Structures are given as structure tokens and as C-alpha cells.
Amino acid sequence: MRTTFRFWRPFSSITSSLSSIKKARVKHGLSLLCRDPHRQPIISPIPQASRPRLYTMDAKPAPMPKLLYGTAWKKDATADLVLLALKAGFRGIDTAAQPRHYKEPLVGAAVKLAISSGIVKRGDVFIQTKFTSVHGQDMSNLPYDPNAPLEEQVDTSVASSLHNFRYADSEEPYIDSLVLHSPMDTVEDTVTVWKTLETYVPHKIRQLGISNTPLQVVDHLCTSPDITVRPAVVQNRFYPATRWEVGLRAYCREKSIAFQTFWTLSGNPQLLRSEPVQKLAAHTSVEPPVALYSLVLGLGGTSILDGTTNEVHMKDDLKGIEIVNDYAQSGEGQSTWSACLGGFKQLIGEA
Numbered sequence: 001m002r003t004t005f006r007f008w009r010p011f012s013s014i015t016s017s018l019s020s021i022k023k024a025r026v027k028h029g030l031s032l033l034c035r036d037p038h039r040q041p042i043i044s045p046i047p048q049a050s051r052p053r054l055y056t057m058d059a060k061p062a063p064m065p066k067l068l069y070g071t072a073w074k075k076d077a078t079a080d081l082v083l084l085a086l087k088a089g090f091r092g093i094d095t096a097a098q099p100r101h102y103k104e105p106l107v108g109a110a111v112k113l114a115i116s117s118g119i120v121k122r123g124d125v126f127i128q129t130k131f132t133s134v135h136g137q138d139m140s141n142l143p144y145d146p147n148a149p150l151e152e153q154v155d156t157s158v159a160s161s162l163h164n165f166r167y168a169d170s171e172e173p174y175i176d177s178l179v180l181h182s183p184m185d186t187v188e189d190t191v192t193v194w195k196t197l198e199t200y201v202p203h204k205i206r207q208l209g210i211s212n213t214p215l216q217v218v219d220h221l222c223t224s225p226d227i228t229v230r231p232a233v234v235q236n237r238f239y240p241a242t243r244w245e246v247g248l249r250a251y252c253r254e255k256s257i258a259f260q261t262f263w264t265l266s267g268n269p270q271l272l273r274s275e276p277v278q279k280l281a282a283h284t285s286v287e288p289p290v291a292l293y294s295l296v297l298g299l300g301g302t303s304i305l306d307g308t309t310n311e312v313h314m315k316d317d318l319k320g321i322e323i324v325n326d327y328a329q330s331g332e333g334q335s336t337w338s339a340c341l342g343g344f345k346q347l348i349g350e351a
Helices: 011-015 075-088 104-116 150-164 187-198 215-223 240-254 275-284 288-298 311-329 334-347
Strands: 067-070 092-094 126-131 175-180 205-211 233-237 258-262 302-306
Touching (some): 067 311, 126 150, 187 205, 275 311
Parallel strands (some): 067 092
């Protein structure tokens, strides 16, 4: 019998099962916004004995930035917007091999143009893409044959992504982070996809992650003896319907897994209007969205997908989180920052 993940379980039942997995230990002592979260690239360890042969990585993986530029739903404007984001200072790009919602080839073209124009070097940009199952694809436009075995689907999807991110004939393309867009329907299929992706680490893919996932799937990938490459990234919505993933984020912090948030602005209109966000914005002279981003980063172990299409907002977001960070570490700002962060944690049930 095939084991099925119960993705439809309400979040409350997932978080209440923490003790049966391993209760996440949450420490709320963080009073300052970390200056450089994730400045060191996160590479999932691979036991030497499990490698069929050694690979030399000529390019070091780029560090994961605090803000990654999100490219979903940008359609034909994707290339222009990605180039604009790179010019504005973004050094992380999130996309997917899912033509239904992303234009991965246009992302690759924009990065290539930025490299050839001297705006960035390949080693400076954290490139993240995804493998998306048949259920998440437009059946008239897929990067692989939907009738092929799962392993072949993964191989074809990865090959197409590597092709999109090839920038020089003399250099082998690589992807900094490849994320399974969502768990498969069963444990067995999820493990099959994951094990296929493992064969590319570290020579073609530097690290693996998973998105749109409940805690029990992440725990399986972290604890199963069948898994060699542990997840380095979890990317989920950050909004009230999932209680802001308090339990899952605690687990990720315990396991040193980076948690990437999306729907951070669009899913939280009430948080944007909340007292901690408004107070922090007023004291630092930044806009409320920047204050919200800063407080989410202040939770620890987080990065944020930022999908703005406005050049001014791109620059303001990048500059603003550093303004807040400096304020949080200043003598005059520490107490206000601590109060705002504490109030924010109470609002999302993390205090």
C-alpha cells in the first residue's frame, strides 16, 4: 500500500503533532535584526561514501540574500523586471520550471544580459528554481513528458533549467538552489523525486529545498535514513491561514533550514496596519511594507520573496531593511526594535 501525505489536514492538527515528531524548541531571545542572515551558502551535507565520484566546483554558491526577487506571474515582462531587479541591487532570483506561472527562460536571459553587461557576476547571484509536478503544470505546456516515469520527468526538467541558466560555453551551468514545488501525492513519489534530485548535488545543484509543505514532510526529509541530502530551504506562505507557520519555522530554525516566506505583503493586510509595524515604520522613516519585511527577518532564519514590479519599491525595500537593521543595532533604537519585535511575535502567536 502506498502511503499518502494528508496535505489537507488543518494547520492546527499539524502543529499539534509536533510532540510526536520532535517538539521544536523555540527561543525568543532575539532582540536585534541579524545583520547578514544566510550570508554563508547553505549546502546540504553529503557523506563522502555516498558520492559515486568527486566533483570540483569552480564557482562557489552565492549566499542566500535576505530578499529574493520573485518572478511568478510576470509573464512577458519577466526579463525586463528581472534585469531591473538586478540593477536595483537584488542578488537572489526565485523562479520555477513551470510555464503556467513562470517564464524561466526569460529569467535566464535577463541574468545572462546582466552578466554580459557587467552588472553582476554569476557567482554573485543566488539562482533558485523548482521542479513542479504534473498537477501544477499547464498540460499544454510542460517542460517534460507527463507520461514519462517520475525520474525522467525530474531529469528533463532539471536539464531544461540548466539550459536556461547556461551563460558561457566554457563553464558548466549550475543552480544554487532547486526546490520541490510541493510534495508529491505519496511519500514514495516524494522520495523518488527527491532521490533523483540528489544525484545532481553538488555538481549541478548546490542545495535542495521544498515548498508548500507541511511539517511532517519536512521532518521525513530530515530524519529518514533513505534521504542523503537534507533540505536546506523551506518556502511557504506567511499568512494567517497557516498561523504564519510558527511551528514549522521553529522546526526549521532547530534544523538550520532557511525559511523563505511568500505572500508576505499580500497575505497580511492586517499586519501591515498593526501597531508594531506602524511604530517601527514611523521611528525609522521607512514605509510599512519595509517595516513588515524587517520584522519577518527579525524572527530569525528567514528570507523573503519580494515580487514588486516597481523600480522605486525595489530600491526602497533593499535599502529600507538595512536602515531598520542599523536602527535596531543603534543605542537609540534597540529598545524600540525589541518592543516592536515582541509585539509582532505576539500578533502571530510566537511570543
